[in-house]
Amino acid sequence: MQARRIARELALLSIAQLPAKPDRLQAQQLQDVVLAAIRTLTTEVHDTLETAAAELNRSSDRLLSSETRTTDVQSAKAMIREAMDLTQTAVNRLGSALELPEFIQLANQKEVRAYTIELLTQVKAHQAEVDRTIEQAMVDWQLRRLARIDQDILRIAVTEMSFLGVPQQVAINEAVELAKRYSGEDGYRFINGVLRRVVEQYKSESSVT
Incomplete structure (x- = not known):
């Protein structure tokens, strides 16, 4: 991931937290805003993993139901398809979650933070x-x-x-x-x-x- 691309995303996540008047912006306040955005991303990783785990559990339940609770082939096929869809969704979420730790690590780099703060300052000014x-x-x-x-x-x-x-x-x-x-x-x-x-x-x- 490129430093400026990370900085843009970090700035996007931070803009809404800035004060309405740009003259009230201070260096420490900007640092705190960026830090809050990084913490938000960390929470997102945790939430994404929990959601994926829940979807995998639902998929497992559907597969079990297709074997034990259905009386016809069509119902079993429908449950299996639903289980496969849930599994695919969970896999996609896991892939997204795996990218976020790298993003968070890069967001802490000096170059990334510097451009994030420059962006936030100029957008507001x-x-x-x-x-x-x-x-x-x-x-x-x-x-x-x-x-x-x-x-x-x-x-x-x-x-x-x-x-x-x-x-x-x-x-x-x-x-x-x-x-x-x-x-x-x-x-x-x-x-x-x-x-x-x-x-x-x-x-x-x-x-x-």
């Missing part, structure tokens, strides 16, 4: 301007009507493009990856479209000047 840019790129929609996670993914991407020197395509790609992990089913397509319109706005503005 320029939020009004960033929000105006996003609003102008949205067609028949308003930023405040989006899910909070989608708002923050867009803010991180536009902040990186505008104030942190991140190449536009890199910022878009990273935002899409965040949306695939944290947004709704089609959220990443919407975010991709908005950010591409933001880039078109930048091009139009630069051609005028």
Whole structure:
């Protein structure tokens, strides 16, 4: 995992905990916010493992029922299919849980924390301007009507493009990856479209000047 990719995800998990006014941000407060996000991820690992264990137990119960409590083949097949689905879901959860310890370990690295704090600071410092840019790129929609996670993914991407020197395509790609992990089913397509319109706005503005 790349340091900046981890930092973006950590920043996304932290933004909602920041004070409304950026002038109240202090270095120690930012460190505490990032630490709280890491602790949240640690709890997520534990919860994911518990959920997977419960699903495996349910799968086992279904397999047992298919052998002892069914009176026809169709019912037995249905129970077996359900057991297989539960097992697959549990395996997927375990795979996700196995990735998180690496994420947590990397999140504690100095480089990751430094960029996370830089992102949080810049997002808050320029939020009004960033929000105006996003609003102008949205067609028949308003930023405040989006899910909070989608708002923050867009803010991180536009902040990186505008104030942190991140190449536009890199910022878009990273935002899409965040949306695939944290947004709704089609959220990443919407975010991709908005950010591409933001880039078109930048091009139009630069051609005028």
